[in-house]
Amino acid sequence: MEEVKDRIRQEEEKRLNKAWRVPSGWRYWSEVNNSEVGMWYTVTSLAFFFFAGVLALLIRVQLAVPDNNFLTAEQYNQIFTMHGTVMMFLFAIPIFEAISILLLPQMLGARDLPFPRLSAYGYWCFLLGGIFVCGSLFFGAAPKGGWFMYPPLTTSYQPGVGADIWLLGLTFIEIASIAASVELIVGILKCRPPGMRINLIPIYAWYILVVAIMILFAFPPLIAGDILLEMERAFNWPFFDASRGGDPLLWQHLFWIFGHPEVYIIFLPSIALLATIIPTFARVPLIGYSWVVLSAVGTGFLSFGLWVHHMFTTGLPGISLGIFSAASQAVAIPTGVQLFCFLATLLIGRSVKAVPMLFAIGGLATFVIGGLTGVMLAIAPFNFQAHDSFFIVGHLHYVLIGGSVFPILAGIYYYAPIIIGKKLSDKLGKICFWLVLIGFNVTFFPMHASGLLGMPRRIYTYSDDMGVSTLNLISSIGAFILGTGFLVLLWDLLRPKGKLSYSERNPWKAGTLEWSMKIPDRMWGIRSIPMIKSRYPLWEQPNFIHDVDNGHFYLPDAAEVMRETLVTSTLDAKPVQCLRVPGPTFITHLAALFSGGFFIFATYHWWVATTISGILAMATIIYWLWTGSAWIPEKEEKDVGLGVTLPIYQSGPHAVGWWAMFITMLADLTAFISLIFGYFFYWTIQQNFPPEDSVGPGIFWPVTGALLISLSWLLTKLAKKLNNQDKAILFYGILLLAVFCSLAGALAFLAGPLKYQMDPTHHVYEATVWILVIWTALHAALGALMQLYCMARRLGKKMTAKYDADITNVSLYESFIAITGLITAMVIAGFPAAS
Amino acid sequence: MTKKHPLWLLALSPLVWSLHFTASYTIAAIWCAKFPASDLKIVKLLIGGLTFISLVIVGQGIMSGLKKYSSGLAHSSQDTDTIQDRDRFLGLTGLLVSSLSFIAIIYNAYAVFVFGSCE
Numbered sequence: 001m002e003e004v005k006d007r008i009r010q011e012e013e014k015r016l017n018k019a020w021r022v023p024s025g026w027r028y029w030s031e032v033n034n035s036e037v038g039m040w041y042t043v044t045s046l047a048f049f050f051f052a053g054v055l056a057l058l059i060r061v062q063l064a065v066p067d068n069n070f071l072t073a074e075q076y077n078q079i080f081t082m083h084g085t086v087m088m089f090l091f092a093i094p095i096f097e098a099i100s101i102l103l104l105p106q107m108l109g110a111r112d113l114p115f116p117r118l119s120a121y122g123y124w125c126f127l128l129g130g131i132f133v134c135g136s137l138f139f140g141a142a143p144k145g146g147w148f149m150y151p152p153l154t155t156s157y158q159p160g161v162g163a164d165i166w167l168l169g170l171t172f173i174e175i176a177s178i179a180a181s182v183e184l185i186v187g188i189l190k191c192r193p194p195g196m197r198i199n200l201i202p203i204y205a206w207y208i209l210v211v212a213i214m215i216l217f218a219f220p221p222l223i224a225g226d227i228l229l230e231m232e233r234a235f236n237w238p239f240f241d242a243s244r245g246g247d248p249l250l251w252q253h254l255f256w257i258f259g260h261p262e263v264y265i266i267f268l269p270s271i272a273l274l275a276t277i278i279p280t281f282a283r284v285p286l287i288g289y290s291w292v293v294l295s296a297v298g299t300g301f302l303s304f305g306l307w308v309h310h311m312f313t314t315g316l317p318g319i320s321l322g323i324f325s326a327a328s329q330a331v332a333i334p335t336g337v338q339l340f341c342f343l344a345t346l347l348i349g350r351s352v353k354a355v356p357m358l359f360a361i362g363g364l365a366t367f368v369i370g371g372l373t374g375v376m377l378a379i380a381p382f383n384f385q386a387h388d389s390f391f392i393v394g395h396l397h398y399v400l401i402g403g404s405v406f407p408i409l410a411g412i413y414y415y416a417p418i419i420i421g422k423k424l425s426d427k428l429g430k431i432c433f434w435l436v437l438i439g440f441n442v443t444f445f446p447m448h449a450s451g452l453l454g455m456p457r458r459i460y461t462y463s464d465d466m467g468v469s470t471l472n473l474i475s476s477i478g479a480f481i482l483g484t485g486f487l488v489l490l491w492d493l494l495r496p497k498g499k500l501s502y503s504e505r506n507p508w509k510a511g512t513l514e515w516s517m518k519i520p521d522r523m524w525g526i527r528s529i530p531m532i533k534s535r536y537p538l539w540e541q542p543n544f545i546h547d548v549d550n551g552h553f554y555l556p557d558a559a560e561v562m563r564e565t566l567v568t569s570t571l572d573a574k575p576v577q578c579l580r581v582p583g584p585t586f587i588t589h590l591a592a593l594f595s596g597g598f599f600i601f602a603t604y605h606w607w608v609a610t611t612i613s614g615i616l617a618m619a620t621i622i623y624w625l626w627t628g629s630a631w632i633p634e635k636e637e638k639d640v641g642l643g644v645t646l647p648i649y650q651s652g653p654h655a656v657g658w659w660a661m662f663i664t665m666l667a668d669l670t671a672f673i674s675l676i677f678g679y680f681f682y683w684t685i686q687q688n689f690p691p692e693d694s695v696g697p698g699i700f701w702p703v704t705g706a707l708l709i710s711l712s713w714l715l716t717k718l719a720k721k722l723n724n725q726d727k728a729i730l731f732y733g734i735l736l737l738a739v740f741c742s743l744a745g746a747l748a749f750l751a752g753p754l755k756y757q758m759d760p761t762h763h764v765y766e767a768t769v770w771i772l773v774i775w776t777a778l779h780a781a782l783g784a785l786m787q788l789y790c791m792a793r794r795l796g797k798k799m800t801a802k803y804d805a806d807i808t809n810v811s812l813y814e815s816f817i818a819i820t821g822l823i824t825a826m827v828i829a830g831f832p833a834a835s
Numbered sequence: 836m837t838k839k840h841p842l843w844l845l846a847l848s849p850l851v852w853s854l855h856f857t858a859s860y861t862i863a864a865i866w867c868a869k870f871p872a873s874d875l876k877i878v879k880l881l882i883g884g885l886t887f888i889s890l891v892i893v894g895q896g897i898m899s900g901l902k903k904y905s906s907g908l909a910h911s912s913q914d915t916d917t918i919q920d921r922d923r924f925l926g927l928t929g930l931l932v933s934s935l936s937f938i939a940i941i942y943n944a945y946a947v948f949v950f951g952s953c954e
Contacts, residue, residue, distance in 0.1 A: 195916050198842065199924030290913060290924055294931035301849035302939060305856045317867035317953040319875065322946035323860050330939040533916040571842055572921070684868045 009550065012557040013527075019558040020111070020523040023584050030584040032116040033523065038102025039419065041123050045095040048130055050490065052086035055079050057483055060443070064476035066464040076460035077144035078162070082137050084147030088262070089170050090130045092404055096269035097122070097180040099411060100208050102419065104184065106514035107202045109193035109532070111525045111555070111565040112581050113183050114656040117588050117628060122183070124592030125176035132600055133169040136162065146458060148255050151240035151248045155232050164233060164603045171226045172599040174219045178667050181212035186659045188212075191565060192573040193513075194554060195532040202512055202535065203286055206293050207272030210300040211265050216663060217304065218261035220671030225254030228678065228771065234605060237760045237767040239678070245691065245764035249314060250681050254674060256307035264303040266400065267367075268296060270407035271338060274360050277414050278342050280510040281357045282349025285536055288341035295341075298334035302327060312383045321380045328378030335371060339364060354508065355429035356414035362437050363406025370398025373448065388458075390468075391451025397444045409436070409489065417503035421520035428492040435485030442478025446471040505545075511536030516548050528553035528641065529566050532573070554641045566640065567656060576654055578638045578646045582628045591620040622789065630657065630805040632798065651805035661809045665816040672775060672820055679768050679827055690765045690832050697752030697769055702829035705752070708745030709780050709821035712738045713814035716787060720811050723794065726801040731794065735787050738814075742784035745821060746777035752828070769828050776824045779817050786810045845925065848896040848933035855889040855940050858882070859947055867953035874952055886944040893937045900930030 022031050031037070058079050062071045071079065101119050105112055113119060136142040143166035145154040154163040188209045192201065201209075228239040229251060238244035240251055279286045286292065305327035312321055342364065351357065373395040377383050386392060409432070416424045450471040455462060462468060506515040515538055516526065530553040534540040547553060554566055554575070567577035597613030633648040640646050652658055683689040690696055715738035722731040753770055760767040790807045793799035799806045859882050866878045903926025906919075913924035 197916055197921045199913050199921045200916060285914070290927040291931060293928050294935065297845065297849065297928070297932050298935045301846075301853060301936075304853065305939075305943075317863065317871075319863045319867065319878070319947060319950040319953060320860060322950055323856070323863065323943055326942040326946035327856065327939065330935075330942045333938065334935060535914060572918075684865050 012551055015558045015561050016524040016527075017522075019561045019563050019583075020525075022523055027584065029589075030586050032120040032582065032584055032588065034101050034105050034112050034116060034119060035521065035523065035525070037116070037119045037123050038098055038100075041094060041098030041101055041126070042419075044123075044127055044130065045091050045098050046493075048086050048090035048134070049095070050486070051134060052083050052091060053483060053486060055083040055086070057479055059083060060476040060479035062460060063462070063472050065473065066462055066466075066469050068461055071460065073460045074140075074144070077458075078137060078140070078142040080458060081143050081146055081162075081166075082134070085143065085166065085170070086130075086134060087400075088147060088266075089173055090126075090133070092266040092400070093177055093262070094126055094173075095408060096208075096211065096266070097177065097184070099273075099408075099415075100184050100269065101180065103415065103514055104187055104205065104208065105191075105525055105565075106418065106517055107204055107512065108187065108191055108196070109513050109516075109526050109529050110187070110191040111529070112563065113187040114191055114565075114567070114579060114581065115183050115186070115660065117582050117585060117624065118179050118183050118660075120585075121588040121591055122176040122179040124589050125179075125595060126173055128592055128596040129169050129173040129176070129599070132596070133165060133173075136165045141165065148259065149229065149251075150255075151229060151232070151251050152242075154229070155240055161603055164230065167226045167230045167233070168599040168603045171223055172596060174223055174226075175595075177215055178219055178664070181215040181667075182660050182663045184208055184212040185216075185663055186656050189570050190567050190656050190659060191579075192568050193529050193532050194566065194568055194573055194575050195530075196568075196573045198571050199289075200532055200535050203275045203289065203292055204272040207268050207275070207296045210296045211268045214261050214265050214268075214300050214303070216667040217670050218258045218265060220667050221254045221674040221677075222258035224671045224674035224678070225251055225258075228254075228675075230602075231767070231771065234602075235761070237770070238764050239767060241764075244762070245682065245686060245689075246767075247682065247685055247764075249311070249685075250678055252311050252314065253307070253681065254678075256310045257304070257674070260307040260310065261300075261303045263399065264299055267403040268299065270363075270404040270411075272296075273407045273411040273414075274342060274363065275338070276512060277356050277360055277410055278345050279349070279536075280414075280508050280512070281352045281354055282345045283352065283509075284345060284349035285511070285539075286341065287344040287348055288337075289535070292338050292341050295334040295338035298337075299331060302331040302334065306331060306378075309378055309380075309383065312380050313387045318380075325378055325380050329375065332371070332375055339368065355424075355426055355433065356410040356508075358430065358433045359406050359410035359413065362433060363402050363410065366398055366402025366406060366437075366440065368402075370395055370400075370402050374399060386451060388456055389451035390447040390455045390457060393457055394444045394447030394451060397440075397447075401440055401444075406436075409433075412489070412493075414508065417507050417519055418514060418517055418521065420497070421502050422497050422500050423503045423507060424492050428488055432485050432488040432492065435481055435488060437485075439478050439480070439482030439485050443475050443482055444478070446474045446478075450475070506538065511539035513537055516545050518549075524558075527551055528556040530554075531642070551641075554644065556641055559638075560634075566646075567650070567654075575640065575644055575646055577650045578640050578648050579656065580631065580633070580648060585624075585628065587620060587624045587628070591617060591624055594620055618785075625789075626793075626796075626798070630793075630798070630803070632800065632803045649803055649805070651803070651808045655805055655808075657805055657809055658812065661812050665813060668779075669816055669820070672823070675768075675772055675775060676823060676827055679772065679831075682764055682768060683831075691763055694763050694765045695756045695758060696832050697756055697758065697773065697828050699829045699833060701748050701752035701755065702773075702825040705745045705748035705776070705780075706821040706825035708741045708748055709776070709783075710818040712741035712745060712780070712783065712787075713811070713818040715741060716807070716811045716814045719787075719790075720804065720807045723799070723804055723807050724801055728794070732791055735791050739784045739787045742780045742787065742814075742817075746780035746784075749773045749777045749780070749821070749824065772824050772828055776817075776821055779820055783810070783814055783817050786813060845929055845932060848893045848929075848936035851889050851892050851896075852936040852939050852943075855885055856943055858885050859943055863947065871953050875947075875950060879948060882944060882947045886940060889940050890937060893933050893940060896933030897930055897937065900926045900928070900933055902926070904930055 143162035188205045231237040232239050238246040240246045240248045308324035309328045413424050413429050450468040453468050455468045503519050505519050527549050528551040530548050537544050563581045567579045568575050594613050594617035601609040637645045715734050719731050719735040758766040760770040790810050793806045913920045
């Protein structure tokens with residue numbers, strides 16, 4: 001009997017192996033599995049981190065002594081801009097996405113995240129965009145306006161391509177970040193193992209859920225700002241030109257609406273690592289799970305009410321400063337709560353000494369210092385004094401390195417056995433820790449003093465008379481100690497480990513699900529998707545690993561040799577679908593390449609190449625969707641084990657694709673609302689907006705456009721119903737009418753400013769109307785393309801009355817576009833008429 | 836049970852804070868831009884009204900979370916895979932998030948009320 005069971009198990013494993021096999025040779029790079037993509041993502045982010053670290057050392061060499069000429073002012077400006085930009089956009093955010101893509105499926109007992117090709121596409125976009133942005137430094141063409149790119153410095157005084165590289169290169173990368181956040185949100189909400197109710201979700205996943213949602217609302221304002229700034233640079237549309245009604249402060253608002261939440265987008269995932277690591281070494285479950293969830297959710301929200309504390313010295317009314325100062329103080333509450341929960345966990349448990357804990361405790365201590373100076377800076381009068389001084393540089397590095405880099409180092413040492421199969425060296429880990437801790441404090445603590453003594457930020461040299469020479473020399477020495485610490489880490493990661501034996505399974509005796517993996521891990525991930533009854537199943541569920549290994553849970557087999565994972569309900573994780581996920585492909589590379597081409601060619605104003613690249617990107621993505629999404633399965637249901645049979649295909653709110661569309665459109669709507677914010681910002685600051693000598697788009701054309709786009713949405717809904725009733729002719733007819741309405745709506749919106757000959761370079765009013773109209777028209781045109789796609793899907797028998805995910809998702813898209821159209825019409829036609 | 840307590844309810848109180856915050860900022864910014872020399876009586880009246888409404892809604896969130904958290908059970912576990920534990924978790928988290936929102940709204944309103952003019 002045992003022999004038969006063994007044979008069955010071996011057969012199952014053989015099929016699982018075949019389904020999840022990683023291609024060999026050059027085809028290896030076509031893999032889309034989370035383990036491979038997550039690993040590439042992590043390595044690439046770390047490579048950018050080391051690159052930006054070298055730039056930091058160059059900065060410190062330059063500032064080591066007064067009146068130094070190691071770097072010219074031009075070089076220094078490029079280097080400090082790239083240091084900040086690369087650390088923030090190419091390391092701090094991507095590393096959290098990388099770690100999450102790598103580890104989240106294991107933490108959730110999933111075989112993969114729901115859109116592996118989207119992860120791969122995001123990675124290749126990130127790599128391409130990152131190389132483009134970093135490469136500019138070697139040609140002396142890098143951006144040099146600081147990582148915040150304030151106009152008018154970046155519009156009127158920097159004619160080179162540096163600022164364009166920043167704006168377009170990073171917009172490209174931000175889109176990849178939004179793609180990753182869609183993947184992570186849907187993964188956490190819909191791909192948990194059965195039984196993992198909302199109160200049993202790993203604390204790491206809670207944090208990532210909050211952060212991914214934050215990305216949806218934080219990144220789009222920056223994308224909107226990027227569009228406006230690039231339009232000014234490329235086409236002279238005066239969004240930030242005060243002489244034509246624009247205002248540079250709008251950029252600061254849009255940038256910091258992104259920029260301050262971004263600090264928490266960086267901080268929370270790292271704290272999530274600590275929340276996972278600390279209980280393991282305290283040997284007790286995390287104390288105050290609900291309180292920590294409160295912290296994550298509370299911080300996520302409050303972080304959107306802090307942005308103006310970066311603008312305290314811009315002359316805003318005192319009452320505005322008061323509002324933002326109060327919110328900046330309030331965010332200390334949830335931030336403190338989670339730290340106390342960690343301390344309580346350590347106090348109640350029996351702490352075990354280990355390298356990850358060194359980094360965890362060092363990180364907490366460092367972050368608390370940065371947090372305290374943060375509370376000081378939230379007080380406006382102090383902020384006025386310290387603004388733009390090295391005090392800020394010291395503060396932000398305590399927050400970011402304590403709150404992010406230390407926890408990531410803890411995570412690297414902690415998760416190395418899962419990621420590379422081997423533990424890193426304890427000895428080297430300790431050396432690295434002490435060098436980093438000492439080097440960090442020697443570098444950044446003196447900066448508080450040099451700042452208070454009056455040393456401004458972003459200057460390439462200083463005079464000995466300022467009295468900050470010694471402090472700067474100490475900082476520079478510290479930087480090299482810090483750099484040596486990171487070199488030790490690099491050596492520990494890269495040193496040959498051939499002779500080192502594989503780590504034992506669950507070497508830290510953790511209780512969380514990801515440690516049920518075999519070491520080295522198998523490509524299929526978890527052997528069978530378990531039934532979860534606890535937050536720490538390895539500690540609290542008897543025979544758990546045995547049952548997982550012997551395939552006693554769900555999906556122990558891949559009978560059809562296809563990559564599969566489970567989809568479960570949002571609140572209670574009840575199984576609702578056996579999801580088939582796509583496998584290796586090079587289409588994601590092509591899509592990333594053409595998408596990159598679109599942005600990169602636009603940087604140099606090569607409009608023909610830009611257009612061709614954009615069309616090719618669109619065509620590639622359509623081919624990708626056509627061949628790799630919403631497959632009609634060979635059977636309706638599948639036995640997934642334990643007597644449960646699940647549908648293979650879902651549409652509507654049960655389907656992961658519907659959620660992805662919904663989430664993406666939330667981000668899209670946020671970018672649009674940011675543009676609307678711009679319109680009302682100008683109205684607020686100007687006595688006459690619209691100005692008397694400007695003409696508007698009238699009422700007729702915007703209203704007609706909105707009605708046509710709304711009608712297109714209603715027709716798409718009707719077409720969905722007709723498709724479900726299998727009335728093919730009517731379906732095609734109605735959808736064709738919807739296509740016509742979408743295109744006519746787009747043209748009607750464009751007709752308004754065209755008919756009244758609005759010149760977007762004349763005044764910011766005209767420019768703002770044009771940008772809203774173009775945004776709406778482009779979205780409507782994209783809707784028409786999607787409607788045509790649905791017709792083609794039905795014609796190609798890829799969509800039927802029963803299998804209707806495509807038209808369901810397009811109907812959802814159209815509802816958002818109808819909202820966009822109505823708001824645009826109300827603002828550009830209704831608001832001037834009403835006022 | 837699930838229909839009565841959807842997950843997004845957790846975000847309701849912080850959303851009320853967001854709306855209160857945005858409205859306070861917008862009202863103050865527009866008033867100070869359009870009528871820089873005037874006092875802030877109308878602004879305070881408007882924001883005071885909004886604060887009252889917001890606190891009532893968030894207070895409801897606190898009461899509802901408290902009720903769910905302490906719904907007639909002797910122990911307060913939220914750690915097992917039962918519906919009761921799930922609801923207690925949602926209750927406690929709702930209670931905490933609403934309490935934080937309550938405090939943050941008061942912080943915000945207090946800041947508005949200490950200013951006498953736009954300068």
